[in-house]
Each structure stands twice: as structure tokens, then as C-alpha cells.
Amino acid sequence: MIETLPADILKMPWRQPRNIFHGQGDIHMKMKILALFGIAVLLAACPGREAEVSGKTSGVSFEDYTVASTYLLDPDKAVPYMRLCADFWKRSYDSAHGGFFTNVAEDGTPQDKGGIGLSENFKTTLTQSRNAYGFVRAYMVTGDRTYLDYARKAVDFLAAHAWDKTHGGFHSVMYADGRNADQDARFDLYHIKWSFTQHYALLGIAALYDATRSDQVRTFLLQGREAIDTRLWDSRPGVEGYFDKAAYDWSSPSDKGFTPTVDGITTHGEALHLLFQEDAYTARFLALADDIIDHLVPTVAERKLGFAESFDSTWQPKNDGFLFIGHVLKSAWCLGRAYLVDPKPAYREAAELLMKEVWEKAWDKENGGPYNLGDSQRGVVTDNNKNWWTLEQAINAGLILYYITGDKLYLKMADETVNFYMEHLVDWEHGDVYQESDNAGIIHTTPVKGDIWKAAYHSLETGWFLYLYGHLYLNRTPVTLYYWLERAATEQTITLNPLTIRDGTLRIQSVALNGKPTAEFDGAARRVTLPAGFTGELKVTFAVAEHNE
Template sequence: MRSLLLAVLLVGTVHAQPEAGPLTPDVRAALAEEVEVGLHQVLAAWYPRAVDREAGGFLSRFDAEWQPVGDQQKMVVTQARHTWTTAQAAMWTGDPAYAEMSLHGVAFLRDAMWDAEYGGFYWLVTRDGTPIPEGDGPIVKQAYGNAFGIYGLAAAHAATDDDDALALAQEAFGWLDAHAYDPVHGGYFNYLTREGEPLRAGLGRTPPKDQNSSIHILEAFTELYHVWPDPTLRDRIEEMLVLIRDRITVDPGTLTLFSTEDWTPVSYRDSAAAVREANWYYDHVSFGHDVETAYLMLEAAHAIGLDAAPTLAAGQRMLDHSLATGWDPANAGFVEAGYIYADGDPLVVVDATKNWWAQAEGLNTLLLFGDIVPAERARYHDRFVQMWGLIQGYLVDHGRGGWYAGTLDRQPHLREADKGSIWKGPYHNVRALMNVARRLRGEGE
């Protein structure tokens, strides 16, 4: 049944999107088996080859054949994500080798990426751990990077009971809250000096606050709360959840990408076309972030025991908007970006490529909402099954392992592109595949 189901999915995504039908217990079991195979294939592609036994931490960049290439600079986000992923793999498989890899990551975060003089995590270091400054000279730290440091350390403690990992996670939370938290307008400044002074005007042309650092601060704090239910931490989780849900998320159900200090949205809608185009990075609709946030908000609400109803409604609005305006009706999947030129105008897709991580997040969110929103179960489950077919048909490298950086139906040249970089590790797809497998087997209720 498993191979037959997969064949149907692959044919369906190439030519059309037939309705998948209900996810009966037998279908869920067959899909769970496929997903678990896919999960183990992703883990096998990355580990142990990514473990840097010479310089510590993890290697980041691999070519299409999984050969390490380049100077192997190490970003705290990547290092922490590998630490988190191996910790989750240890808990998933029971294999002590993964636990050792996670602690290997903890050691690099502690000994190389943590600033022993001023506190906080460096953003980027050389392969051997020498901090790399910004182009104009100074060391700049990011709340986004520090959040992921917390995230990886908390998971490592959960997997290994390592006290040092928890202690550093707690110290990193204290440093971030003391230096980046904004008690006036709420949330966190993303950019800080090495000493921990927030850059209230932002960094260069980049504004001081944004959705991406905010949603991952929420994610990291939630992970830490599972192993350290501190009351201040809980307050910050609730504050960030409400901020993201009720302020950063705007009509018709999408995230404001960048904001000023007081959370005024940065928008170029009223500018000339050339100005809008030049500033597209700061002002567009990111469907991947929207569907990811729908999940992260619910995860946070559940962790702190908050009434989930308003968060579920907000997340469903984000998912529905993404399906209505950012879904590929031919081969399935969420496209990269859209733009709403004026209130009331229809969204225009400005980048129709489909990156790997947005499909992973979409897979997770579609199954979750299909399971918990009975009125839309058939629609969300259909899209979930179609997404799985897209992933198997156009993202998974069945010969060499791992996932391509984007779907081959839109970007066939990515077949020979790098499999790994400081921005492409296994965190998104491993998390999605684990969550999906658990839920398909009835373990995520």
C-alpha cells in the first residue's frame, strides 16, 4: 500500500491535484511510514558528516555530492540548529551517538560562539571560532542568533540532562532580556553592539525590529520553557505571542516583515515602482513565514496553557490567506513571495519559486490544522497530501540524499546546487517530519 500511495501522490503533483480523500487510519499509517523513512534519510545525509571533529561544532557548506566546500564559516543560527536537530534525533531514535553530537554542539556554542567578556553569542565566526565583524568593522550581535542559541541548548538539555547546556541557555536568556528587550514598546531589538547596546535605529538600512527574529524568539523561549518553567520566561512568551498575533500579523492574514522601534510597519506601497522594487526585501508577503508562524503561535499557547481559540483563529487566517494567494495550483506548494500594492487590491506573486523550508513548514501546518479544524479537515488534508507528493517528487534527492534548496519543477538547476550552507541545514525538515510522523500516528493530539 505504501508504494502505491506514493506513486499516486507523485503522478498527482506532476499533472493535477486530485482530492486525496479522507486520511483513514490505514492511509495515516502508510503516510507515517513514508515520512519516517524520509526523516531517517535526511538524518543519514547530514550526520555524522556535518560534525567537525577538527575545529569543533558543525560544518555548514556541502556541494551537491555532499562534499564539504568553502571556508566553512560558522553562524550561531546554523550551529544551534544542528545542536537542536541532533538532540531531537537522540530523543527520537534513542541512539547515544546523536546525544554525543548534540553535546559536541553545546561545547562549540559555549567555547567559541559565546562572548566570554561581554556575554551573548557572536553572530559569525571562522571555522576555528574567531569572531567575524561586520563589513565596516564592529562586532554586531543579533537577538535572532541568540534566540537560536537558547533553542539548541534547551533541546540538548532535554535530550541529555546536561546541566551546562541548561545553565548557558538560562544565561543567554538573561543576557538577551537584559540587553535587547524593549520595556516601552514591547518585543526585542534585533541588532546589538558587542557590549549589548541595542541599535535602536537598526543596522544600516535594516530596521530595528522584525517578524523573523520575533517568531524565533517565541520559538526559542517556548523550547526553554519546556525544561525551565520560569515565571519571567512565561511572561515573555505570552507577550511575544500576543505581539505577533495581534500586531505584527495584519489583514488579510500576513506578517509585517520589518518595523520601527514602536512597531510601525515599514512599507513602500506608496512609493514609486523603482523604490518598491529596490526595497522588496523589506516589504513583501512571505508565505513560508506565515504558515510557519501559524504553527509556532499554537505551540507557544499550548506550552504556557493559554486559551488557544484566538491564536487558532489568527493562525487559520494566515494559512487560508497563504493557500488562497500563495499556493501553486499546478504542482502544489507555497511560492516564495507576493505583494499587495494597495489595500483591497489582489495579491500579486512576485517570486514563484518554492524554497525547501517553506514546503517543510507547510507540510507540518497543513496536517496540524487539518486535524484540529474539523470544518476544514478535507481541504487542509488534501493540500497536505499534495504537499507530500511535491516534496517526494521535486525536493528529495533520492539518489544522493537530503533535500534540494528549492523544488525542481520551478528551479531544475538546483539539482546540482549546494546541499548545505549556513542558511540551509536540516532543522526545518527534520522538525516537520518528526511532527508529522507523530501526528499521523496519533501521538500529537
């Protein structure tokens, strides 16, 4: 069932940041209040939205399904889309102090009031890292070094201002000039070390290292990862996992759940496995996947929709039904990635369970795509709007599970979500995407493009994986990626792993160094040998071989 919100929620004022962020309280509750404000506005605009969700569809075959999205039929269409998004985020760069403003208007310009309604603009670690990620991926598919330059600017701001030189780890929010604002009374969300911020801080840094293999960036990346591993990892037998939060000095770590676990995979867990191919990083990636199947997935049987998101420090579920539908989809996507590294049936089976849970209980069968929010305990969809990052999870999870299983249900889920996303959420006039529409695609929310939760990450990641998955998983066609490498005193060999994929299927087809073809590469091992003193562009074409089950 899709239910409307209670009248008292509908009366809640839109954007009251001082009330939301002032005072003590559970960090996830504050996230929920922010989400409920958005629901209230949309429900007020579209009253009477109670309806039944379609029942289970077990046994229905989609074998005759035909792809409709031109972005899946021709994944190269993702490239101009990525340019549209990346060009948008250039406008929020602060040429006076460096870094990117967090509050961004519909046209991409910084604004005084945005995400949480402050009277002045500010810069979060999330914004810098997410923008860095988006610019890196735009560079890697286009070869346009302007994007890489912007990515460096974002990471440079993080290095100069966001690192906590007293306690280690990252600050969460800075004033425009880079001063730490975490202790500002208006930012009590950030008076702690939150796994969400610490994980996402590494997202853009890892992407920049992927594209450049810079020793300086590598050092910064591993410094951040070490802080998380030493301060937030709980190694107690039977309850292993990242803690959700700790005090500002890292004391008293507590709680576990979706955020410290699944976001740990998408931001750096899988990335460090791909970049370094070291046992320790692979083991941590898979340990997080194990936490999903050992703790989140079992609660599906206990809940009426999705799973429990919040747990105490011993992995006991909290009595809390708030559910992001996108978190169920994201977990399925991450389990698919883990399965391609270690093909344990439990990963695949759990991923399919989660995808079908959303398809059967929280999917818009009329317009396509997943709904936004639900209550896992009561089994109801509480917000049937379409949220930009939630749609991305449906696309990526659908494509990876179709690649793994061949079940066209997942292809259908990805395909119709791409169509909805591109038709309704992309702002083809100003650039990038809107945060949310109603279930039919009408934009009702204030057209803010950047705030504390939204930057360049999800929109550019959507394009990145449409390009990679569309070519390599779906169409079995080559992709070309660009890297920019610094001068090395001696000859060096680098290994390139742009995505998780079945063993033995991805190979390098061709390589050019500063525009000149070279034969100095091992295609099957995806290794490229660079001469001493080489600086410049590495253009690599990857191709996929057929896989025999």
C-alpha cells in the same frame, strides 16, 4: 498574480558575497538580495512565468478529502527519512578543530565555496545550533546515540568559541579553528547583535537539554536566554517585544518584526515553556504570540498579500513589501501552538486567517504547496518556486490547525505539501534535501546543501513533527522517544513534554530504563522517577487519549 522580476534583477550576478556583505545597510535588505539572487537564477532558467493566482475559495468544502501521503498515513516512515538527513550532516564535521563547517556540498562534504561564496570555509553559530537540533531529534526517534554524540560536539563548539565573553550573547561566525570572525570586513552582516542569531543559538542547546537534562547544558541555555531577555526585550507599555538588533555591545537596540518575534517562539520560546513549565517562560511565550496578533496580523487588512514583516521600535510598519510566504505560515503554526497552551479564540482565528491568506493568494493549486516569495504591498507572488523550509511551515501549520479545528482544508494543505516535499526536494541518493525547486519540482539551483541559511534544522524538524503530529494529532497512535540522562546523586523526577497538545490528552504509556521496564512513573502527569545514580537510556512511549469537545 505571479510576476516575473525586472530585467535589472535578472542581470544581477549569482553569488557576489563581497558586494552583498561589504558596507553599511539594513540587515533585512541583505537577506532580500540573497533571496533575489536565487529567484533570478530560477527565473532565467524558466522564463515567462507570469500567471494568475487562483482567487478566493471561501465556502469550498474539503470534508471528503482523503489523505494521500504515506508519511501521514504511516508516520513511522519519518524515522528512516530522519536517518537519511542526519547521516548526511555527519560528513561536515571538522575532526581537526571540532564543530561543523557551514559550506557543504551536495554529497555532504565541506566545500571551499558555498552559501556566500567565500574562498575558505567557516563555521557559523547558526550551523552549530541547527545541526545540534537535528542530531538530537534524530537520536530521540531512533535511540542511536551516535546522533547524540554529534549534537554534543556542536554544542561544545558553541560553548568553547561562540560565546561573547566580553559583551555576552553569541558571536555569529567563526573561522574554522574557532576564532571570532564577526569583525571580518566580509561579514558586516554580523557586526551587530542580531536577534536572528541570538534566538537560533538557543535552538540546539534547548533540544540537547530536552534529551539529556544535563545541568551543564541547562546553565548554558539559560545564560543565552538571559542575554536575550535583558538586552533585547522592550518592556515599555504598549510596545512590548524583542528588538530586532543592537550594536555589537548591545547598545542602541532597535526595530521589531517577524524575526525577533516568531523566531523567538520556534527557537526557544515554546521550548522553555515545555521544558520548565514555569510561569515566566509561559508568559513570555504567550507575549510573543500576542505580538503576532496585536501587530503582524492587523496589517493583513492593510496589505494585499500576507502581512508587514518589518516594524520600527514602536511597532509602526515600515514601507516595505518584501514577504516570505513561509513567514505567514510559520506565524500560523506558532499561533496554533499558543492556542494549545492558552485556548484564546483570537489565537485560533488569527492562525486560520493567515493559513487561508496563503491558500487563497500564494498556493500552487496544480502541483501543491506554497510559493516562496511575495510583495505584500502590491499583492503579487514574486517567486513561485518551492523552498524547503517554506514547505515545512505549510506541513506543520496544516497539521496543527487540522488538529485544532477539524477543517480538512488544513489537512489537504499539509498532505499535498508532504507529497511534493518528499517527491521532489529530498535527495534520496546523497541525503538531506535540496534548498529549492521550481513550482513543478525540477531542481535548477546549484546543489549546495549547506550555507549560512541552511543546515540540519528544517529537514530534521520536518521529520520530527511528521512523527509527532502524524501519530499524536492525526492518527492518535503512540510514539516512542529516547532520552539519555546523566548520573544524579539522589533520586530525581523529571517531567516530559515533547509537544504542545490539548490538556489532559497526552500520557506516558510505558517506560524502560536501560531496556528494563519500570513502573516508576505518573502517566497522566508525564513524570518519571529515576533512582539515585541512574545513568543511561530512558525509553518512553507516549499515547494520546480522545478529546471531548
